[in-house]
Amino acid sequence: MLILLALALNSVIRNEAFEWDVVVSYFATVSVLRGLWLTLWLTAVVMVLGFSLGALLAVLRLSGNPVLQAVSWGYVWLFRSTPILVQLLFWFNIGALYPQILGVNTVTLMGPVTIAVIGLTLHEAAYAAEVVRGGILSVERGQIEAAQSLGLGPWRRFRRIxxxxxxxxxxxxxxxxxxxxxxxxxxxxxxxxxxxxxSVQLVYHRTYQVIPLLLVATIWYALVTSLLSIGQRYVERYYARGTAGAR
Known part of the structure; x- marks a missing residue:
């Protein structure tokens, strides 16, 4: 296995078709770094908004009100049942249905970035709702009842237990x-x-250096996801340590 891996790595490094010099030259250009920044910004905004909406949907689903439960279930079903690409294209063409929103031209009001935030957030919230709901349901009912018997209010029970x-x-x-x-x-x-x-597509449409520019994007995605994976590991260990301490 190691020999095959070494041979594959050697082939990638020595294959001139990869044009590694082009990869290096474009790796940290202004346009690529701006694209990277927008990717990170979109990720952060969508996660915050998506989990905020998802938490609300989870609370509605766990409420005793059948109407609120139905609304939450319907939302999750709808956005999990349709591909994100279809959803984005729908929002991108929303102007065909509503040329104006609150008296403002829809195309002016909803630019591509705004549409991206809306589309990704609504899609993310459907999955976040199930994650939050599952987390809340994982808490033993007996502990909540014990906290209630001690006189803790709903907010304190939620925050502390x-x-x-x-x-x-x-x-x-x-x-x-x-x-x-x-x-x-x-x-x-x-x-x-x-x-x-x-950003890299704009470059390779101009230079026709498709593979090296895609490698630029690939390496950046790999670097950032690796850092996030390391951070995730430490956060998980933190909460696991808290659990062990509680026991």
């Missing part, structure tokens, strides 16, 4: 979602958002 224990179940899938969202933002290139992928 439910949330710390739910985080043990929420963090691992949330970390995976963060990494998936980072890579998933590349789909916004289809609506001309100049993220990392679209």
């Amino acid at each position: 439910v949330l710390p224990q739910a985080m043990r179940s929420i963090v691992p899938p949330a970390g995976n979602m963060l990494i998936g969202t980072l890579k998933g933002t590349s789909i916004v290139s289809i609506i001309a958002v100049q993220d990392l992928l679209y």
